[in-house]
Amino acid sequence: MAKLDEQARVLRLLQRTGFGGAGEDALGQGGAGEGWDQALERVLDTADDPDAPSPPDLGPLPDRGKADDDTADGTRQAYRRAVREQREALTIWWLDRMTATERPWIEKRTLLWHDHWATSIQKVKSGRAMLAQNQTLRRLGAGEFRTMARAMVQDPALMLWLDASGNTAEAPNENLARELMELFVLGVGHYEEEDVRQAAAALTGWSVDRRGDGDWSARFRPQRHADGAQTVLGRRTDFTATALVDHLVAQPECPRHVASRLWARLVSADSGPSDGSLDRIADAGDLTAMVRAICEDPAFADSANVVVRQPVEYVVGTLRALGVRPARLERKARGQLLRTLSGLGQVPFAPPSVGGWPHGTAWLTTAAARVRIGFAQQTVRQGDLSAVETAPAKERPEVLARLLGVRRWSERTAAVLAGAAGEPDRAAAIALTAPEYLLHP
Numbered sequence: 001m002a003k004l005d006e007q008a009r010v011l012r013l014l015q016r017t018g019f020g021g022a023g024e025d026a027l028g029q030g031g032a033g034e035g036w037d038q039a040l041e042r043v044l045d046t047a048d049d050p051d052a053p054s055p056p057d058l059g060p061l062p063d064r065g066k067a068d069d070d071t072a073d074g075t076r077q078a079y080r081r082a083v084r085e086q087r088e089a090l091t092i093w094w095l096d097r098m099t100a101t102e103r104p105w106i107e108k109r110t111l112l113w114h115d116h117w118a119t120s121i122q123k124v125k126s127g128r129a130m131l132a133q134n135q136t137l138r139r140l141g142a143g144e145f146r147t148m149a150r151a152m153v154q155d156p157a158l159m160l161w162l163d164a165s166g167n168t169a170e171a172p173n174e175n176l177a178r179e180l181m182e183l184f185v186l187g188v189g190h191y192e193e194e195d196v197r198q199a200a201a202a203l204t205g206w207s208v209d210r211r212g213d214g215d216w217s218a219r220f221r222p223q224r225h226a227d228g229a230q231t232v233l234g235r236r237t238d239f240t241a242t243a244l245v246d247h248l249v250a251q252p253e254c255p256r257h258v259a260s261r262l263w264a265r266l267v268s269a270d271s272g273p274s275d276g277s278l279d280r281i282a283d284a285g286d287l288t289a290m291v292r293a294i295c296e297d298p299a300f301a302d303s304a305n306v307v308v309r310q311p312v313e314y315v316v317g318t319l320r321a322l323g324v325r326p327a328r329l330e331r332k333a334r335g336q337l338l339r340t341l342s343g344l345g346q347v348p349f350a351p352p353s354v355g356g357w358p359h360g361t362a363w364l365t366t367a368a369a370r371v372r373i374g375f376a377q378q379t380v381r382q383g384d385l386s387a388v389e390t391a392p393a394k395e396r397p398e399v400l401a402r403l404l405g406v407r408r409w410s411e412r413t414a415a416v417l418a419g420a421a422g423e424p425d426r427a428a429a430i431a432l433t434a435p436e437y438l439l440h441p
Contacts, residue, residue, distance in 0.1 A: 001304070002302065009301050012300070013036075013043060017104070020309075020404070044142075046142045049102055058127045060128075061082050087130075088338065090348075092334055094348050096325055098316045109141045110134065110137050119157050120352075121349045126157070129160070132215075143288070144287070149249055150242055153180065156217060156218055159207075159218060162176040169204045172226065177199035181196065201226040202239035202240075205220050207219050207224070255281075259290055262290055265359070266295065277299065306439050308360055309437075310359075311344035311345060314344070318379055319383075322379055322380070344368050345363065364438065372433050380432070388427070396417070400417065404432070413435070
């Protein structure tokens, strides 16, 4: 195991718990650098960022219209247009918040939990419901996993996404119960099909109250709930939704599953933790304690463990580095930004499935490379390159490395950058698509 020195370890911490690309991320606040203990405490501080951009006022959606209404076509078109506008406003706001925040781990972990409890506005069709879920994940993402799981099992957006809104005793729907076990809490192989059926019965009676003001809420209707006891993972009782979550979270497989998900994003998607490390992380306590245990694990400092930037991380890191705020872009440029994320395969609030987005090298495709080149060229034109432009040509590769939070360029990349150093825009665009920038060090 090749162990990173303290400076490189701090850089890794700030890159993997943030988005990278900003000088303060790479060197520590104040630009003078900081020790490991100081950096870890700063990152894991659970205080919110009060200066981060506030959510947009989305307002209620218009009426969907009825099939037998003569004006139904126009009404449905207006409804679809309003949903699309909410989705765009919500996405630009979150990208802007990620770009502007001085507490990037808050937004990074919210993105991580969005991937874990993957829910898409394409089916939910309510920006306000998706925003409410986003705020829940941000508020609870550093505390007890049980508290988050309790909230999410009654989250209106997740309930609609997994068809749990119409889960009745006469027609139990197994989607939420299955994903609760397989993806969210326990992981594959730690339950039986009968456990899913029994858990689905325990969750009957819940629906989403879609009020006209757009503020949806979960509602329990006792007359729709399956009477009697259910048996789930060896325990028989008349489960409530909360009791079911508590029972699942109490299983020893739960903290190990959550720890493994966190490990894949912070250490390696290809090499899992050792049994000893997994036990230590699982036993650490709440979610912040788990993250601390991961960051203090010897494998975190192993230079061989590389993490590929997800598209949102890549885009936000670039915007942070060049001082580009999504909310301040003209409408056409905002549309281009959203198309970039679509072309790269990761648009916030629209994961492809309940399993979330792929990890690792799945992002490094030829098609994605073309999209990154176009994005890099566009952002260089929009951004602030003054630090590069005012530096002597021979120093520009090193200035770009500092600006982007890259520890060092390979000999090949350094040579290409040196050849382009006379043209700051071109050199910056090359740096933004270099392998060293696509990977977290």
